[in-house]
Amino acid sequence: MTSAHSKLYSDDVSLVVVIVDTNPFFWAGAALPFADFFGHLIHFVNSLLLLNHLNQVVVIAAGVSSCAYVFDSGNAAASGSPDVAATFAKASRKVEEFVKQDARDTAGNGTVAGGGAASLFSGALSLALCYIQRVFRSGTRHPQPRILCLQGSPDGPEQYVAVMNSIFSAQRSMVPIDSCIVGTQDSAFLQQASYITGGVYLKPQELSGLFQYLAAVFASDLHSRAFLRLPKTLGVDFRASCFCHKKTIDMGYVCSVCLSIFCKYHKKCSTCGSEFSRVMPDLNSMPDQK
Amino acid sequence: MGTMTIGAKYKTTLKDPGTTGVLRMNEDKLAFIPNDPRSLMKLNVDFRTIKGHKFNKVDGSKPTPPLLNLSKDSDKGGGYMFEFDNVGNRDLCRDFVARVLGKHQGIVPPRPNAPPEKSVAAAGPEQLSSAEMERRMKLLREDSELQKLHKKFVLGNILQESEFWATRKNLLDDEANTASKQKPGFRSVMLADVRPSADGQTNKVTFSLTNEIIHQIFAEKPAVHRAFLDYVPKKLSEKDFWTKYCRAEYLLRTKNTLAAKAEAADDEELAIFLRNDDIVAKEAKLKIKRVDPTLDMEADAGDDYIHLPDHGILRDGSRETTDTDSELARRTLSQDLNRHAAVVLEGRKTDVEIADAKTVAEALARSKTETPCSSIADDASHERLLKVARMTEIEDLQAPRSLPYAPLCIKDPREYFDSQQANPLRPLGGDGRKARSCSLSTDDAFRHLMDQISSVKVNKLSCPVVQSNVALKVLNELNEGISRSRRLNLKNPQDSLLGRLPHRTRDELMDHWTAIQELLRHFWSSYPITTTVLYNKIQRVKDAMTQIYQKLQDIKESAQPDVRHEISQLVKPMTQALDAAFNHDLEQQQKSSKTGNKPNGF
Numbered sequence: 091m092t093s094a095h096s097k098l099y100s101d102d103v104s105l106v107v108v109i110v111d112t113n114p115f116f117w118a119g120a121a122l123p124f125a126d127f128f129g130h131l132i133h134f135v136n137s138l139l140l141l142n143h144l145n146q147v148v149v150i151a152a153g154v155s156s157c158a159y160v161f162d163s164g165n166a167a168a169s170g171s172p173d174v175a176a177t178f179a180k181a182s183r184k185v186e187e188f189v190k191q192d193a194r195d196t197a198g199n200g201t202v203a204g205g206g207a208a209s210l211f212s213g214a215l216s217l218a219l220c221y222i223q224r225v226f227r228s229g230t231r232h233p234q235p236r237i238l239c240l241q242g243s244p245d246g247p248e249q250y251v252a253v254m255n256s257i258f259s260a261q262r263s264m265v266p267i268d269s270c271i272v273g274t275q276d277s278a279f280l281q282q283a284s285y286i287t288g289g290v291y292l293k294p295q296e297l298s299g300l301f302q303y304l305a306a307v308f309a310s311d312l313h314s315r316a317f318l319r320l321p322k323t324l325g326v327d328f329r330a331s332c333f334c335h336k337k338t339i340d341m342g343y344v345c346s347v348c349l350s351i352f353c354k355y356h357k358k359c360s361t362c363g364s365e366f367s368r369v370m371p372d373l374n375s376m377p378d379q380k
Numbered sequence: 381m382g383t384m385t386i387g388a389k390y391k392t393t394l395k396d397p398g399t400t401g402v403l404r405m406n407e408d409k410l411a412f413i414p415n416d417p418r419s420l421m422k423l424n425v426d427f428r429t430i431k432g433h434k435f436n437k438v439d440g441s442k443p444t445p446p447l448l449n450l451s452k453d454s455d456k457g458g459g460y461m462f463e464f465d466n467v468g469n470r471d472l473c474r475d476f477v478a479r480v481l482g483k484h485q486g487i488v489p490p491r492p493n494a495p496p497e498k499s500v501a502a503a504g505p506e507q508l509s510s511a512e513m514e515r516r517m518k519l520l521r522e523d524s525e526l527q528k529l530h531k532k533f534v535l536g537n538i539l540q541e542s543e544f545w546a547t548r549k550n551l552l553d554d555e556a557n558t559a560s561k562q563k564p565g566f567r568s569v570m571l572a573d574v575r576p577s578a579d580g581q582t583n584k585v586t587f588s589l590t591n592e593i594i595h596q597i598f599a600e601k602p603a604v605h606r607a608f609l610d611y612v613p614k615k616l617s618e619k620d621f622w623t624k625y626c627r628a629e630y631l632l633r634t635k636n637t638l639a640a641k642a643e644a645a646d647d648e649e650l651a652i653f654l655r656n657d658d659i660v661a662k663e664a665k666l667k668i669k670r671v672d673p674t675l676d677m678e679a680d681a682g683d684d685y686i687h688l689p690d691h692g693i694l695r696d697g698s699r700e701t702t703d704t705d706s707e708l709a710r711r712t713l714s715q716d717l718n719r720h721a722a723v724v725l726e727g728r729k730t731d732v733e734i735a736d737a738k739t740v741a742e743a744l745a746r747s748k749t750e751t752p753c754s755s756i757a758d759d760a761s762h763e764r765l766l767k768v769a770r771m772t773e774i775e776d777l778q779a780p781r782s783l784p785y786a787p788l789c790i791k792d793p794r795e796y797f798d799s800q801q802a803n804p805l806r807p808l809g810g811d812g813r814k815a816r817s818c819s820l821s822t823d824d825a826f827r828h829l830m831d832q833i834s835s836v837k838v839n840k841l842s843c844p845v846v847q848s849n850v851a852l853k854v855l856n857e858l859n860e861g862i863s864r865s866r867r868l869n870l871k872n873p874q875d876s877l878l879g880r881l882p883h884r885t886r887d888e889l890m891d892h893w894t895a896i897q898e899l900l901r902h903f904w905s906s907y908p909i910t911t912t913v914l915y916n917k918i919q920r921v922k923d924a925m926t927q928i929y930q931k932l933q934d935i936k937e938s939a940q941p942d943v944r945h946e947i948s949q950l951v952k953p954m955t956q957a958l959d960a961a962f963n964h965d966l967e968q969q970q971k972s973s974k975t976g977n978k979p980n981g982f
Contacts, residue, residue: 114825117832124832125839133845178841186833193826299854301845306858321861341960 101313103144103233105225107218108135108240110160112151112189113209116243116273122297127272128185130301131240132178137305139163139177146233148221151185152214153192154207155199159217160184208246211239211279215256215267222265234312236266236289239280242273247338250279250331257283266290268308272297278327278338285326292321333361383407384476389463390414390421391447398463403473407480410450412462423460425450430459432517433477435470446470450477475510482513515552516545528891529898538924539902543917547901587626595740597625599723602659607652608741616649618738628653660719881943885935889950892928896954899925903961907968922965929958 110131117124135147149161161181196207215237222235237260245253257279260267266289269280276293284291294303307320332339332353343352348362358365383406389398390412399421401414410430412423434449446467451459464470520527526548533539545552589597598605604625612621628650631640644651846854881889903921906914932951939947 112829114822114829118825118828124829125836126842128833128836129841129845132841174841182833182837186830186837189826189829189833193823193830196822196826294854295857296850296854299846299850302851302854303858306855319862321858341956 101234102311103142104138104311105146105148105222105233105235106138107148107150107221107235107237109150109152109211109214109218109237110240111209111211111242111272112153112185112192113207113243114154114189114193115207116209120242120273122272122300126298127240127300128182130304132174132181133301134304134309135161135163135181136174136177137309141309142311144233146225148218149181150214150217151188151192152209152211153188153196154209155195156188156192157210157214157217158188158191159221160188207243208249209241209243210249211241211246212249212252212256215239215253215260219256219259219263219265222263226263236268236312238268238270238308239283240270240272241277241280242271244273244275245277245279247331247336250336251333253279253283257286261287266312268292270294270300270303270308272300276327278329281323281326282328285323290320291323384473386469386473387465388412388469388473390423391461391463392421394461396461403462405473405476405480407483410460412460425460427480430477430481432521433474433481435474448474448477478510478513478517482510512552519548519551525894529894532895533898533924536924538899538920539917543902547905587622587629589622589626591740594622595744596723598741598744599726600719601657603652603655603657605741605744606659607649609745611649612738612741621649624650625653881946882940885939885943885947888931888935889947892932893954896925896928896957899928900957900961907964909968918965922962925958925961929955 108131112124117127120127131149135149138145138147145163147161147163148159151158151160161177161184163177218237222237225232225235257267260283265287267280267283267287268289269277269284269291271277271280271291271293281291283289290307292303292307294300296303310318329338329340330342330351331337332342333350334352334354334356337353339351339353343355344350345352345359345362345364345366347364348359350359350361352360356366383404385402385404387400388403389400390403391398399414399416399419401412401416401419401421404411404413408427410423410425410427412421414421429452430450432451434451436447446464446469447461448464448470449459449461462473464473520530530544534541534544598608608621612618616624624647627643628640631643631654640654644654899921903918903925906918906921909915909918932954936944936948936951
């Protein structure tokens with residue numbers, strides 16, 4: 091952490107990690123076909139690279155049972171100026187490989203019920219943060235990192251703890267998480283992520299103009315953001331998932347020791363093992379209003 | 381607790397010269413009777429009307445009179461001001477007042493309709509030290525919100541003083557930790573030689589010994605300590621003992637070897653002081669044994685020049701020479717320094733107040749016996765000692781013992797309310813666009829996605845990535861959204877949800893919110909109910925919650941129609957939280973009645 095802070099930031103050079111939802115169940119029924127979405131994405135990536143020749147873009151695909159890096163402009167930059175065709179060819183090949191692998195993994199583990207799986211956003215966020223940490227530790231001057239999540243499928247409440255942990259580590263490393271929802275449902279996770287890390291949360295209405303949204307809202311570097319008026323979220327869904335059944339709850343019980351959240355009263359905290367049954371002079375448990 | 385009578389001046393204002401008279405205080409009342417019977421400044425005040433007390437700081441730098449201010453109402457600042465002749469009187473008075481006020485505020489007077497609280501009565505009112513009381517008062521003074529809650533619940537007989545503070549232990553501990561707990565150790569200044577002062581006219585030489593010095597002498601010269609324990613008061617009086625000690629010191633200082641020898645032969649007690657300290661010598665021998673055997677200390681001693689003429693350390697104007705032959709004590713400066721340093725580093729083990737030489741000697745003896753006798757300096761004990769030295773901590777350099785805690789950082793509740801306002805407008809679960817139900821199997825879904833990717837590869841990128849009319853639509857939507865959110869989220873307080881409410885209602889709501897939080901904390905912490913005290917507490921808390929519930933309903937109903945919706949939005953989470961508590965209570969009652977136990981399971 092300290093090493094990250096003492097470093098010099100290049101204030102208008104960005105490192106953008108884009109997390110792309112490749113959940114087949116979502117794209118099968120999405121209003122915007124994946125082919126079009128992919129086109130918008132490639133153009134956006136190229137625009138970022140054109141904005142500053144030092145900009146760096148990494149794309150991470152979040153599938154149903156795995157996630158992986160599918161594009162890194164750092165590797166491609168050797169050829170010189172960014173080339174749309176080259177980016178496109180490289181990214182599409184990698185995405186194809188990734189989806190094939192993801193399909194094999196999904197078929198293999200068998201736990202994914204047909205039609206109802208969430209994408210592995212917790213894993214993708216962790217990958218993104220690892221990449222950013224590596225960049226932090228590499229040289230004395232590094233670009234300003236940020237994460238952009240393009241999510242379509244609904245949140246997976248079972249990933250609540252992992253996602254929240256990623257959010258908090260992003261907050262600690264001062265990495266904003268931007269979110270752009272390409273699906274129909276608002277994402278409580280990403281609302282919280284953007285709220286906590288100071289990123290932008292956006293749920294576009296006109297999905298065929300996705301590139302326009304991306305370019306208008308998410309393309310500007312962090313330094314310029316201070317001078318721009320970007321969309322603000324009205325209200326954040328602060329609801330948490332309970333740790334016992336992974337349900338999203340309005341009101342529940344909070345462990346007084348480790349702050350784990352439960353939807354009903356337990357004698358013992360399943361996370362830290364504290365027992366609530368004893369009569370204690372101080373607080374045992376109390377419902378927390380969210 | 382008794383009464384207190386003290387001379388004081390009663391002042392109506394700070395500038396007022398004051399009326400001299402007598403201040404009389406007992407546990408219930410304070411009365412001021414002016415010396416001049418014609419004066420109208422008579423006072424007869426019930427302590428129950430006094431809510432707090434303040435005092436000014438008096439130091440030598442400014443001629444400020446010591447003042448004590450008894451305030452009637454901490455908010456309004458009305459009260460009685462007294463000036464005292466000196467700080468001592470004021471402090472006496474202040475402590476008395478603190479005790480009386482503590483007693484008044486610590487006791488909850490029995491409520492006529494409440495069931496008798498046996499255990500409380502048995503425990504009696506809390507005995508609080510005045511320091512504890514001061515801490516609580518200080519916290520209340522500094523935090524007006526806390527003060528409000530305290531007034532509402534403790535003075536309103538809903539919570540007991542102890543219950544109120546039990547949840548705020550951390551605050552109190554923090555306050556307590558800031559006070560220094562440093563124990564004074566030995567001074568590092570060499571006190572070993574008690575300097576004689578001669579008045580220059582007579583031959584009399586005066587040594588002045590204080591208890592502090594005596595303590596240090598005992599610590600540095602174990603032989604003197606042993607002699608004191610042996611001889612005083614059986615053989616010698618304390619005064620004689622020290623006279624002899626000083627005489628011996630004097631002889632040593634003047635290096636009058638012959639005289640010293642003669643006197644030592646005459647007086648066996650005096651001889652003790654003149655001889656080398658055998659205990660120290662024994663310890664030194666043990667220590668030498670522990671020295672690295674590869675070190676030849678005698679050879680090293682030969683390397684220095686101290687024993688040569690014209691070399692050595694100047695002490696008291698004369699050159700020191702080591703003369704080991706003499707039976708009499710010949711302490712060199714380096715020996716003294718070493719011994720002193722060892723004692724200072726060892727630190728003060730006894731916590732006894734130094735009252736007189738006798739107690740000091742005994743306390744020191746006790747602490748010595750506690751430390752294991754290391755006459756057999758084997759390697760094991762040596763290692764242990766090393767460990768002890770490493771483990772011995774210097775207390776005031778350590779972090780406080782209490783586990784560190786991070787206070788929950790709860791943001792301004794206003795933000796929460798504002799975010800609540802938008803949520804009902806946009807319920808989670810999306811807008812009109814419903815996703816087509818995807819009843820595809822896993823394979824089908826992946827196949828579809830792969831088809832999409834292949835089509836991308838074949839068709840390449842579409843040339844205008846966004847149609848211009850769509851782009852315009854997007855820009856319009858973004859613009860509109862930004863200006864709308866600006867209108868709603870503007871930092872201007874008039875535009876936030878709470879800002880739109882009338883001032884009075886808003887303050888009332890915020891007050892209720894903090895009150896509810898406090899009550900709920902006490903409510904939930906009382907479960908499971910195991911004692912009568914807890915049962916009674918729950919009843920009291922429940923009553924208070926019902927009252928607040930009623931008040932919230934009143935606020936909702938009496939609201940102006942244009943803000944009624946907003947108010948009900950704000951009140952909803954509060955009533956929900958209260959409902960959860962009431963439901964829990966009801967459940968518990970039903971459960972206990974089902975099992976046939978007495979109500980509430982005790």
